[in-house]
Amino acid sequence: MKLIQSAQVGTFESSDIMILIDPADMGTGRDIELDSNVILQYGDDILQSIHKILDKYEIADVKMVATDKGALNHTIEARVEAALLRAMNIQKGTLL
Numbered sequence: 001m002k003l004i005q006s007a008q009v010g011t012f013e014s015s016d017i018m019i020l021i022d023p024a025d026m027g028t029g030r031d032i033e034l035d036s037n038v039i040l041q042y043g044d045d046i047l048q049s050i051h052k053i054l055d056k057y058e059i060a061d062v063k064m065v066a067t068d069k070g071a072l073n074h075t076i077e078a079r080v081e082a083a084l085l086r087a088m089n090i091q092k093g094t095l096l
Contacts, residue, residue: 001057007086009065010079017046017071019083030054034050036068046079049073057088 003023012020024031034046046068054062064083071079 001077001084001088002064003059003084003087004089005087007083007087008084010069011041012069015070015072015075017069018065018067019079021063021065021083021087023087024063026061028061030060031063033065035066036070038068038070041045045073046071046076049076050080053084056081057084060085063072064074 003021003069005023007021008019010016013020029052032047032050034043036043036046039046046066050064050066066076067082068076
């Protein structure tokens with residue numbers, strides 16, 4: 001799938017993660033910047049959760065900034081998926 005616009009999801013609250021996504025030029029790969037207060041302990045797990053969702057949507061080229069405040073894996077995956085859907089213009093805002 002193709003990203004067509006920038007997107008943002010999440011908050012800086014405890015147990016959440018802020019995800020900022022920008023489309024990248026074809027062939028540039030995945031540029032993921034991770035900032036977390038638990039990066040030494042869980043950085044690899046957080047990146048694995050991010051890549052899992054990027055793989056699910058077959059996203060090869062993306063610029064992403066992830067600012068983690070202790071989010072659990074299911075929260076990370078949900079935030080990344082919501083950001084991708086917004087960046088693909090499939091989801092807009094919050095669904096009620």
